[in-house]
Amino acid sequence: MVPPIKEIVIVGGGSAGWMTAAALSSLLAPKDVTITLVESDEIGIIGVGEATIPDLLNFNRMLGIDEADFIRATNATFKLGIEFIDWGRKGDRYIHPFSNHGVDMNGFDFHQFWLHSRAAGNPYPIDDYSLCAIAARQGKFTHPDPNPRAIRSHIRYAYHFDASLYARYLRAYAEKRGVRRIEGKVQTVIQTPETGRIAEVKLEDGRSVDGEFFFDCSGFRSLLLGQTLGVRFNDWSHWLPCNSAQAVPSSHAGPLPPFTRATAKASGWQWRIPTQARTGNGHIYCRDFISDDEAASVLLAGLDSEALASPRIIRFTAGHRQTFWEKNCIAIGLAAGFLEPLESTSIYLIQEGISRFISLFPNAALPEVFRHEYNRHMRTEFEQVRDFIILHFTATERTDSPFWDYCRNMPIPDSLEHKIALFREGGRAFRCEDELFSRPSWVAVFLGQNIIPKAYDPVVATLPPPEVTASVESMRVAMIDAVSQMPTHEDYLARYSGPAAG
Numbered sequence: 001m002v003p004p005i006k007e008i009v010i011v012g013g014g015s016a017g018w019m020t021a022a023a024l025s026s027l028l029a030p031k032d033v034t035i036t037l038v039e040s041d042e043i044g045i046i047g048v049g050e051a052t053i054p055d056l057l058n059f060n061r062m063l064g065i066d067e068a069d070f071i072r073a074t075n076a077t078f079k080l081g082i083e084f085i086d087w088g089r090k091g092d093r094y095i096h097p098f099s100n101h102g103v104d105m106n107g108f109d110f111h112q113f114w115l116h117s118r119a120a121g122n123p124y125p126i127d128d129y130s131l132c133a134i135a136a137r138q139g140k141f142t143h144p145d146p147n148p149r150a151i152r153s154h155i156r157y158a159y160h161f162d163a164s165l166y167a168r169y170l171r172a173y174a175e176k177r178g179v180r181r182i183e184g185k186v187q188t189v190i191q192t193p194e195t196g197r198i199a200e201v202k203l204e205d206g207r208s209v210d211g212e213f214f215f216d217c218s219g220f221r222s223l224l225l226g227q228t229l230g231v232r233f234n235d236w237s238h239w240l241p242c243n244s245a246q247a248v249p250s251s252h253a254g255p256l257p258p259f260t261r262a263t264a265k266a267s268g269w270q271w272r273i274p275t276q277a278r279t280g281n282g283h284i285y286c287r288d289f290i291s292d293d294e295a296a297s298v299l300l301a302g303l304d305s306e307a308l309a310s311p312r313i314i315r316f317t318a319g320h321r322q323t324f325w326e327k328n329c330i331a332i333g334l335a336a337g338f339l340e341p342l343e344s345t346s347i348y349l350i351q352e353g354i355s356r357f358i359s360l361f362p363n364a365a366l367p368e369v370f371r372h373e374y375n376r377h378m379r380t381e382f383e384q385v386r387d388f389i390i391l392h393f394t395a396t397e398r399t400d401s402p403f404w405d406y407c408r409n410m411p412i413p414d415s416l417e418h419k420i421a422l423f424r425e426g427g428r429a430f431r432c433e434d435e436l437f438s439r440p441s442w443v444a445v446f447l448g449q450n451i452i453p454k455a456y457d458p459v460v461a462t463l464p465p466p467e468v469t470a471s472v473e474s475m476r477v478a479m480i481d482a483v484s485q486m487p488t489h490e491d492y493l494a495r496y497s498g499p500a501a502g
């Protein structure tokens with residue numbers, strides 16, 4: 001019988017490293033497995049104040065984390081979706097909410113009824129039928145109602161938080177469960193000559209850490225998977241040309257909004273992410289179209305309030321490592337790949353990498369088929385997220401800058417071309433396999449970016465317009481009523497979790 005893996009080493013202590021350590025220490029009972037994490041305070045982590053998607057709730061629940069405690073420790077706020085400004089055309093504004101639009105009826109998607117009512121003169125945008133979008137605009141929040149018949153049971157939410165504080169929080173969690181942390185800088189990585197597997201990492205001060213299985217969570221350096229095992233990078237910058245970010249915190253300008261904002265700019269876009277202590281801001285741009293100095297000016301001019309520091313530059317390339325698991329090493333987080341944070345998906349991809357590894361947890365023989373399955377799954381995840389992000393850029397009518405001219409005219413992946421064509425022809429949207437983004441998410445962005453179907457469902461089309469308009473309208477009114485009874489986001493946060501860490 002092949003023995004189980006006994007020694008796991010994680011290189012890197014950002015969100016990726018500590019999420020991996022926390023999950024493994026919780027699920028693999030460290031009495032059987034030793035888990036060591038090496039990190040360098042001198043190098044530090046990316047941590048720019050981050051936005052997440054609802055899947056993070058599952059991760060925290062799996063770890064048994066108390067939500068109010070987590071919110072206090074990470075300066076978190078609640079998030080109901082993302083507001084997109086100026087994407088399709090200048091002056092446009094829509095929300096990609098976490099809740100569905102309306103309620104599907106008789107087996108037909110709600111948006112088909114909405115399209116029918118729109119053709120009959122309904123002036124309300126699809127946003128007005130999403131509980132999360134309405135609540136976000138009004139600065140309201142409450143947890144979902146546990147009664148599945150209540151309208152407020154449809155609320156879905158995520159968080160904005162300080163990623164460095166999250167890493168620190170998970171560090172305490174993992175250390176309590178037996179994870180050993182070593183402070184030090186990895187200088188060389190030693191491979192077993194016969195197999196090429198990683199045997200140990202040597203630190204600058206001469207210490208060495210050996211293991212049977214390694215997680216590369218070293219960030220953009222990709223120290224183990226990229227640099228040591230030589231796994232090449234699959235570059236997607238022809239589809240996602242942005243390659244730089246400048247991030248800066250600012251003070252709060254008013255009540256804490258329960259949503260992320262992404263505003264399109266002439267050569268990229270700007271995020272606004274409110275945590276309890278400050279607002280995180282960043283300008284993502286492509287250096288072929290704008291200089292760093294100009295990008296900094298755009299960022300600072302787009303702040304709602306005073307900057308609390310000077311902008312920090314971060315460089316990146318969109319894409320991923322051609323394999324995510326090679327020999328006895330898996331890369332998680334930025335070491336595995338990067339897609340710009342337009343839909344807040346990086347932390348989700350970390351989570352997905354960890355849970356897929358756990359569900360394939362190998363014995364010491366490391367069966368090849370497990371590795372292939374892991375790589376297949378993660379490649380699909382990255383490709384599906386990639387397509388969703390590209391949609392925001394390709395479906396633009398903006399003609400005001402060379403950057404948008406490029407995005408409007410660039411060739412796109414066939415998979416996305418197919419999805420757009422299906423929606424354009426008849427408002428059809430499907431979730432492929434276990435795809436992260438659901439049908440309502442695709443519909444929100446298609447419609448938000450002005451892709452209006454030429455036709456809608458022929459069965460729905462046979463229904464009398466006044467009847468359809470009346471039932472669609474009754475949903476809108478019920479949602480407005482449900483939101484009117486919700487507290488403000490700030491009041492709810494203060495009552496639920498009390499003061500944050502500061």
Ligand code: FAD
Nearest residue numbers: 012013014015016045046051186218219333334341346347
């Ligand atoms: P890092 O945070 O870079 O951590 C790397 C770790 O490796 C550090 O601990 C470092 O000390 C260690 N290390 C490196 N080299 C060595 C060495 N030689 N020896 C020892 N230790 C070493 N994600 C979201 O989900 N939502 C967002 O809104 C979001 N916004 C982002 C905005 C920007 C501009 C960027 C760049 C990323 C954003 N992300 C976002 C992604 C998110 O920040 C990362 O996916 C996440 O924080 C994980 O980072 P990481 O742990 O892989 O890397």
